[in-house]
Amino acid sequence: MPRFMGFVKMEEGIGAPPQALMDAMDGYIGEQAANGAFLDGGGLYGTEDAVNFVVRKGETSRVDGPYAEAKEVVGGWALLQYDTLEEAIAGQAEFAELHAKYWPECSMVATLRQISEAPPEAADA
Known part of the structure; x- marks a missing residue:
C-alpha cells in the first residue's frame, strides 16, 4: 500500500x-x-530553534535559526497511507479545504509527496 x-x-x-x-x-x-x-x-515549532546542516562542495556547516530570509516554512507534517494515489490526493485536498473554510485569512500550501519504497540507486551505478 503506497505511503x-x-x-x-x-x-x-x-x-x-x-x-x-x-x-x-x-x-x-x-x-x-x-x-x-x-x-x-503533527505540527512543528517555529524556526527560532531550527538547525540546518548545509553541505556545499564537500563541506558541512551548521546554520541555526531563526532564518530572517524565510517567508514560508513547513509548519506541519503527516505520514499517510492510501490504497491509491487518487485517494491520497483527495485526502490532501480535503485537508486543505478545512483550512480554507475555518482559517480563510491564512495562506498555506498543502503538499503531498509519495514515499519511495525502493532504495535510491547510486549516481555512478
Whole structure:
C-alpha cells in the first residue's frame, strides 16, 4: 500500500489557528486514523530553534535559526497511507479545504509527496 508525506507550508508568525480549525482537524484526523490513512503527524515549532546542516562542495556547516530570509516554512507534517494515489490526493485536498473554510485569512500550501519504497540507486551505478 503506497505511503505519502503531507506537508503544510505557511507564513511563520501569523498566530495560532482558530479553535474551529483545531476542532475540525481533530475530527478529520480521527476519521483518517480510524480508517488507516493517517499513520502519524503533527505540527512543528517555529524556526527560532531550527538547525540546518548545509553541505556545499564537500563541506558541512551548521546554520541555526531563526532564518530572517524565510517567508514560508513547513509548519506541519503527516505520514499517510492510501490504497491509491487518487485517494491520497483527495485526502490532501480535503485537508486543505478545512483550512480554507475555518482559517480563510491564512495562506498555506498543502503538499503531498509519495514515499519511495525502493532504495535510491547510486549516481555512478
